[in-house]
Amino acid sequence: MTNPYLQPNGTAVLQDSWFCFLDILGFKEILKANDHVRISQFHGLLQEGRMILEGPPDDAEYLDRDFHALTSFTDNIALGFPIQEDGEMEAGMVFERVARFQLAIVLRGFFIRGGVAVGEAYIDELAVYGPALLEAYAGESELARDPRIVLTESAKTLVTEHLAYYGNAGHAPQNNVLKRDRDGQWFIDYLRAVIADESYDPPHADGDTVRAHRDVVTDQLRRFRQSPRIWSKYEWVALYHNDFCRRYPDLFDESFFIEIDTVRGQIGSIVEA
Secondary structure, three states: OOOOOEOOOOOEOOEEEEEEEEEEEOHHHHHHOOOHHHHHHHHHHHHHHHHHHHOOHHHHHHOOOOOOEEEEEOOEEEEEEEOOOOOHHHHHHHHHHHHHHHHHHHOOOOEEEEEEEEEEEEEOOOOEEOHHHHHHHHHHHHHHOOOOEEEOHHHHHHHHHHHOOOOOHHHOOHHHHEEEOOOOOEEEOHHHHHEEEOOOOOOEEOHHHHHHHHHHHHHHHHHOOOOHHHHHHHHHHHHHHHHHHHHOOOOOOHHHOOOHHHHHOOOOOOOOO
């Protein structure tokens, strides 16, 4: 299969795309510490993650073309899906693959911040450019703030158009894979990837993965208790984790929750009486 951004004659062309800009947090500190073990883990994780983001070969064979182009540099990943027709099919691929990728690397102790935009873009192994890159990068650097992947205005606009296809937008698939945060940002609900089958009541879910996510986030909260700026980012993940568990009370009891206040500790006197 060939890069969908290249014309048959090899000409590079900007195309309307779903575009993701992802930043893997903490990797610069690993480089500064010259932590060879974590650097090697990170490289292996990128190799595994690339397979998740690229999706199964059947996706490309379905229409005899690749749907996407992907490149990475240091701790950043750029992923683009040229839009065919109305872009709803590509949106589903983006949200599902990025959610599974985000969950996979969080379970290894790496967290992601990112932005998703819609607009003209170009990606190959040598270059990434276009207005969608600029908007997605702004989403990552200015809007995401926490370890979450947010939708920029262009992406939200197109999703809103797709929601209008459904008689009851509340039952639309987009409403399952995206959530609106407390500050109004739309983000990819990556823990939703543990729900294997919604057709059952209650749905089938991977409880072991939710427990593993609980433990990874709790470890980070303990690790950064003395670093308020960093701790607050993992507090967001913990609040998100608990919110997800509350949405499925038949699947996740209190043992699945992260005890944020216990990890944070209590306010007390500076000197005991």
